[in-house]
Amino acid sequence: MLRPSTTLPRRGRGPLWRNPAIRALIVQAVLFLVLAVFIGYLVHNTLLNLEARGIHTGFGFLEGRAGFAIPQTLVEYTSDSTYGKTFVIGLLNTLLVSALGIVAATIIGFVVGIARLSPNWLLARLATIYVETFRNIPLLVQILFWYYAVLRALPSPRQSLSLFDVFFFNVRGMVMPDPQPLNGFAATPWALALAVVGAILFGLFAKRRQASTGQALPVYWIGAALIIGVPLIVFLATGSPLEWVVPKLTGFNFRGGINILPELLALWLALSIYTAAFIAEIVRSGILSVSHGQTEAARSLSLPEAITLRKIVIPQAMRVIIPQMTSQYLNLIKNSSLATAIGYPDLVAVFAGTTLNQTGQAIEIIAMTMAVYLVISLTVSFLMNLYNARTLLKER
Amino acid sequence: MTTDSTFRTEMIEAREAPNQSRGVIGWFRANLFNGPINSIVSVVVIYLIARLVWPFLEWAVIDADWIGTTRDACTGDGACWVFISARFESIIYGFYPEAARWRVDIVFALLAILVAWLAIPGTPRKKWVALFTLIVFPIIAYFLLVGGSFGLEYVPTRAWGGLMLTLTIAVVGIVGSLPLGIILALGRRSKMPFVKGICVIFIEFWRGVPLITVLFMASVMLPLFVPGNLDFDKLLRALIGIMFFWSAYMAEVIRSGLQAIGKGQNEAGQALGLSYWHRTGLIILPQALKMVIPGIVNTFISLFKDTSLVLIIGLFDLLAIIRAGLTDSNWLGFSTEGYVFAAAVFWVFCFSMSRYSQYIERRLNTGHKR
Numbered sequence: 001m002l003r004p005s006t007t008l009p010r011r012g013r014g015p016l017w018r019n020p021a022i023r024a025l026i027v028q029a030v031l032f033l034v035l036a037v038f039i040g041y042l043v044h045n046t047l048l049n050l051e052a053r054g055i056h057t058g059f060g061f062l063e064g065r066a067g068f069a070i071p072q073t074l075v076e077y078t079s080d081s082t083y084g085k086t087f088v089i090g091l092l093n094t095l096l097v098s099a100l101g102i103v104a105a106t107i108i109g110f111v112v113g114i115a116r117l118s119p120n121w122l123l124a125r126l127a128t129i130y131v132e133t134f135r136n137i138p139l140l141v142q143i144l145f146w147y148y149a150v151l152r153a154l155p156s157p158r159q160s161l162s163l164f165d166v167f168f169f170n171v172r173g174m175v176m177p178d179p180q181p182l183n184g185f186a187a188t189p190w191a192l193a194l195a196v197v198g199a200i201l202f203g204l205f206a207k208r209r210q211a212s213t214g215q216a217l218p219v220y221w222i223g224a225a226l227i228i229g230v231p232l233i234v235f236l237a238t239g240s241p242l243e244w245v246v247p248k249l250t251g252f253n254f255r256g257g258i259n260i261l262p263e264l265l266a267l268w269l270a271l272s273i274y275t276a277a278f279i280a281e282i283v284r285s286g287i288l289s290v291s292h293g294q295t296e297a298a299r300s301l302s303l304p305e306a307i308t309l310r311k312i313v314i315p316q317a318m319r320v321i322i323p324q325m326t327s328q329y330l331n332l333i334k335n336s337s338l339a340t341a342i343g344y345p346d347l348v349a350v351f352a353g354t355t356l357n358q359t360g361q362a363i364e365i366i367a368m369t370m371a372v373y374l375v376i377s378l379t380v381s382f383l384m385n386l387y388n389a390r391t392l393l394k395e396r
Numbered sequence: 397m398t399t400d401s402t403f404r405t406e407m408i409e410a411r412e413a414p415n416q417s418r419g420v421i422g423w424f425r426a427n428l429f430n431g432p433i434n435s436i437v438s439v440v441v442i443y444l445i446a447r448l449v450w451p452f453l454e455w456a457v458i459d460a461d462w463i464g465t466t467r468d469a470c471t472g473d474g475a476c477w478v479f480i481s482a483r484f485e486s487i488i489y490g491f492y493p494e495a496a497r498w499r500v501d502i503v504f505a506l507l508a509i510l511v512a513w514l515a516i517p518g519t520p521r522k523k524w525v526a527l528f529t530l531i532v533f534p535i536i537a538y539f540l541l542v543g544g545s546f547g548l549e550y551v552p553t554r555a556w557g558g559l560m561l562t563l564t565i566a567v568v569g570i571v572g573s574l575p576l577g578i579i580l581a582l583g584r585r586s587k588m589p590f591v592k593g594i595c596v597i598f599i600e601f602w603r604g605v606p607l608i609t610v611l612f613m614a615s616v617m618l619p620l621f622v623p624g625n626l627d628f629d630k631l632l633r634a635l636i637g638i639m640f641f642w643s644a645y646m647a648e649v650i651r652s653g654l655q656a657i658g659k660g661q662n663e664a665g666q667a668l669g670l671s672y673w674h675r676t677g678l679i680i681l682p683q684a685l686k687m688v689i690p691g692i693v694n695t696f697i698s699l700f701k702d703t704s705l706v707l708i709i710g711l712f713d714l715l716a717i718i719r720a721g722l723t724d725s726n727w728l729g730f731s732t733e734g735y736v737f738a739a740a741v742f743w744v745f746c747f748s749m750s751r752y753s754q755y756i757e758r759r760l761n762t763g764h765k766r
Contacts, residue, residue, distance in 0.1 A: 119430070123437055136746035
C-alpha cells in the first residue's frame with residue numbers, strides 16, 4: 001500500500017534575489033535611490049545657478065507692476081496692473097481662442113466628415129482633398145500663412161473690404177458692429193435662462209411619458225421653439241432694447257464697433273481648419289464603425305430612415321466619436337499656444353514670453369504655465385473616463 | 397429535320413445598356429446628378445472648385461515665373477518661384493559651410509537607403525538593418541555632421557539649418573523616443589507600484605502640456621539644471637525636450653499594442669520557464685510592435701510636423717530659413733510663395749508617411765483576419 005510520505009518535499013530556498021517579491025522590492029528601492037539622487041543633483045545645481053545669477057525664487061514677483069501694454073484684454077488691464085494680472089489676461093485670451101476654435105472646428109469637421117461619406121462623387125473627393133491637405137501641413141505653417149500671406153496682405157483701413165457694409169476687413173483685422181444694450185435688455189437673458197430650464201423640464205416629462213405610454217413627443221422641435229421663441233418674444237415685447245453701433249470710417253481708422261485682431265483671426269482660422277481635418281476623420285470612422293447589421297435590423301423593424309439615424313446609428317457612432325473628439329479638443333487648446341509665433345497675446349506669449357523676459361523668474365513662470373495646461377488636460381481626461389465608464393458597452 | 401421556327405436555337409446578342417446609363421454620361425448620372433439634391437450639391441461643388449482651386453492653380457503654375465536668379469525675373473501675375481530657387485541651397489543646408497556639404501549629402505543618401513530598405517516589404521535582414529538604423533547610423537551621422545575628428549572640419553550646430561536640421565531633429569526624435577517609449581509602456585504595465593507610478597506621472601505630464609512650453613522649458617530651464625560652467629548646446633536642449641515629449645505619446649501607442657496581446661501568450665512563456673525579459677523581448681514585444689506600426693508611423697508624422705516649432709526658440713529649421721529669407725530686403729513681399737513652398741515640402745513627407753501607414757495597415761489586416 002502506498003503511504004503518503006511524512007516529509008514534504010523541501011521548498012526551494014534559493015538565494016534571496018530569486019524570490020520575485022523581494023526582487024521587486026530591491027528593483028524599486030534602487031530606482032527610487034537613483035531618481036532621488038538625480039533630482040537632488042538637479043535641485044542642487046539649480047539653486048547654485050540661481051544664486052550665481054542673483055535670482056530670488058518665489059511668487060512675490062506676481063505683485064510687481066507689469067509696465068507693458070497688451071493689445072487684447074477681455075477684462076480691465078492697464079500697464080500699471082500687476083504681473084499676476086498678465087497671467088489672467090493671457091489665460092482668458094487662450095480660453096477665448098480655444099472656445100472659438102472648438103466651435104468652428106466641430107462644425108467644419110462634422111460637415112466634411114459626412115461629406116466624405118456622401119454618394120456624390122465630387123463632394124466626397126473634395127472632402128478627401130480637404131482632409132489630406134490640411135492634416136499633413138504643420139499647424140505652424142498654416143498659422144503663419146494665414147497671418148502673413150493673407151491677413152497682412154489686406155488693404156489699409158481706408159480701402160477696407162466690406163461685407164454688407166457692416167463687417168470690414170483690413171490689415172488691422174476685422175471690424176464688426178458692437179451691440180449696445182439699452183434700458184430693459186436685462187429681461188432677455190433671464191427669459192433665455194427660463195426657456196432653457198423649461199426645455200430641460202419638458203424633455204424629462206416627454207421621456208417619462210414615452211416610458212409609460214409609448215408615445216413620443218417632438219422634443220427637439222418644441223425645445224428649440226422654447227429656447228429661441230421665448231427670449232425673442234420678450235426681446236420684442238420690451239421694445240428691442242439693443243442698439244448696434246455700426247463702425248464708421250473716420251480719418252485713417254474705424255470708429256465704433258468691435259475690432260478683432262488679425263492675430264486672433266489668423267489663429268482661429270488655422271486652428272479650426274487644421275483640427276477640423278482630424279475631426280472629419282473621426283466622424284467618418286465613427287459612422288463607419290456602426291455595423292451594417294444595425295441599420296438592416298432597423299429596416300426590418302420598418303423604422304423610418306430618420307429614426308434609424310437618430311436612435312440607432314448616431315448614438316452608437318457617438319460612443320466612438322466623443323472620446324477621440326475630446327482629445328482633439330485638448331490638442332486644439334494645447335496648440336493654441338502657437339499664438340506666440342504671430343504675437344497673439346495668449347498665456348504663453350504674454351506670461352511665458354513678455355513677463356518671463358521682464359522678471360527672469362523662469363522656473364515659477366514655466367511651472368505656472370505648464371500647470372494651467374496640465375490642469376485642463378487632467379480634468380478633461382478625468383471627465384472622459386467617467387463618460388467612458390458610463391457608455392461602455394454592457395456585456396456579460 | 398426541319399427547323400422549328402417557334403424556338404430559337406441560339407442566344408441573342410446582349411444589347412448594350414441604354415445610352416443614359418453607361419459611359420461618361422451614365423457615370424455622371426450615377427455619381428453626380430442622381431436626384432435633385434445631389435444635382436444641386438454637384439453644381440455648388442463645381443462652382444467652389446472654379447472659384448477656389450482653379451485660381452490657385454493659375455497662380456501657382458500657369459502664371460508663375462520659374463526661371464531666373466533675381467527679383468527682376470518676376471514679371472508674371474502668378475507666383476514667383478525664383479524666390480525659392482535663388483535660395484534653394486540655404487533651404488536645404490542652412491548655414492552649413494559650402495565645402496563640407498558633401499558630408500550632409502552622404503548622410504541624406506544613407507538615410508534614404510536605410511528608410512527605403514525598412515519600408516519596402518520583402519527586403520532581407522530587416523532586423524539587422526533596423527538595429528543598424530537605430531544604433532550605428534546615428535553615430536555615423538553624428539561624426540559626419542558635427543565633424544571635429546577624422547580630419548573633418550568642425551561645424552557647430554549654430555550653422556545647421558534648413559531641411560537638414562528639420563530631418564536631423566525628426567530622426568533624432570524618432571530614434572530617441574521609440575526605445576524610451578517602449579520602456580515607459582512596459583513600466584506602465586509593471587506590477588511594481590513605484591515603477592508604474594513613475595511611468596504614469598512621466599507620461600501624463602508630457603502629454604498634458606503643449607510642446608511649446610516644453611521647448612521653452614528646454615531653452616530656459618535646462619541650463620539651470622546643469623553645473624554653471626557646462627556649456628549646453630541649444631540644439632541638444634531642444635532635442636532632449638522633443639525626445640521626452642514624444643516618448644510619452646509613443647508609450648501610449650505601444651501600450652495599446654501590449655494590451656491587445658492575449659494573456660495566454662505571457663502565461664505560455666511563463667509555463668516554459670522564460671524570464672520576464674525573455675518573455676517580453678521574444679514573445680510580447682515582437683507581436684505588439686508589429687500590431688501598432690500604423691500608430692507609430694502616425695506619431696512619426698506628428699513629430700515631423702512639430703519639428704517646425706523649433707523656430708520659436710530660434711533654431712533655423714526649414715520653415716525658419718524660409719521665414720528669414722522673407723525679411724531679405726531684396727525679396728520683400730513673397731511670403732505667399734515662401735509659406736506655400738514650406739507647406740508643400742512638409743506635405744510631401746507627411747502624406748507619403750500617412751499613405752505608407754495605411755498600406756501597412758491593409759497588409760497587416762489580411763494576416764490577422766478573424
